[in-house]
Amino acid sequence: MLEARLEQANLLKKVVDAIKDLVQDCNFDCNDTGVALQAMDNSHVALVSMMLKSESFSPYRCDRNIALGINLTSLQKVLRAAQPNDILTLKAEDSPDVVNIVFESADSDRISEYDIKLMDIDQEHLGIPDTEYAATIEMPAAEFQRICRDLSALSESVAIECTKEGVSFKCNGDIGSGSVTLRQHSNVEKPDQDVEITMSEPVALTFSLKYLVNFCKASGLSERVRLCLSDEVPLLVEYALSSNSYLRFYLAPKIGDEE
Numbered sequence: 001m002l003e004a005r006l007e008q009a010n011l012l013k014k015v016v017d018a019i020k021d022l023v024q025d026c027n028f029d030c031n032d033t034g035v036a037l038q039a040m041d042n043s044h045v046a047l048v049s050m051m052l053k054s055e056s057f058s059p060y061r062c063d064r065n066i067a068l069g070i071n072l073t074s075l076q077k078v079l080r081a082a083q084p085n086d087i088l089t090l091k092a093e094d095s096p097d098v099v100n101i102v103f104e105s106a107d108s109d110r111i112s113e114y115d116i117k118l119m120d121i122d123q124e125h126l127g128i129p130d131t132e133y134a135a136t137i138e139m140p141a142a143e144f145q146r147i148c149r150d151l152s153a154l155s156e157s158v159a160i161e162c163t164k165e166g167v168s169f170k171c172n173g174d175i176g177s178g179s180v181t182l183r184q185h186s187n188v189e190k191p192d193q194d195v196e197i198t199m200s201e202p203v204a205l206t207f208s209l210k211y212l213v214n215f216c217k218a219s220g221l222s223e224r225v226r227l228c229l230s231d232e233v234p235l236l237v238e239y240a241l242s243s244n245s246y247l248r249f250y251l252a253p254k255i256g257d258e259e
Helices: 009-019 072-079 141-152 209-221
Strands: 002-006 025-031 034-040 046-053 060-062 066-071 087-092 098-104 111-117 135-140 157-163 166-173 176-182 196-199 203-208 224-229 235-240 246-251
Touching: 002 009, 009 046, 009 072, 009 087, 009 209, 009 246, 046 209, 066 072, 072 111, 135 141, 135 166, 141 166, 141 176, 141 209, 141 224, 157 196, 157 209, 157 224, 203 209, 209 235, 209 246
Parallel strands: none
Antiparallel strands: 002 060, 002 087, 025 034, 025 066, 034 046, 046 246, 087 098, 098 111, 135 196, 135 224, 157 166, 157 203, 166 176, 224 235, 235 246
């Protein structure tokens, strides 16, 4: 039996909005530690990994491991029925064919209940290796979103270079080129605006802007974003959620001259 109550239905709504264009169907793997999701996009270039720890829910009960195979477009349609401050409860039996979703208004004068049919999704679970990254950049999520959006107007790909000078985002396309460089800085009054760079060695990799713009749909979940880079491994883009939960995207670098 699964019963998981989220104080803010908006959290799940934003997570689904952020990943639905990358992944159509996926398993929500529920166990006693929380609700996890891991799925690749159709082209196998990007991987989405989400973890909502049990502490994110109150109460949280999951008696045994349950995989809820859900079509994200269907889930999004149901989540649209929730008001921003609604409380959301997910319920499922031990071998479920539906997941039950209940929305209740904060003052409990309205309760809406929906069942979504579950799918049998055969999804391999990839072991994501722990990587010691050469460079880690923490910056405002809105700033990263703006850079990706602006550069995507010029080119299909961006080179991200991290040196002791700072981090630069450079692109070169048919209509022109562009670059944005951020130096490390801290703002005592607005720590959310800090740019923090931790680096063991310089790194420069090229990525598809289409995917990065897509990842930035998660900006509404967190004011900060963490980018982790190392040669020859996927870029990690992480949005931290409350209670040590997270939404992570991994993107394979472009190799050689794929411009």
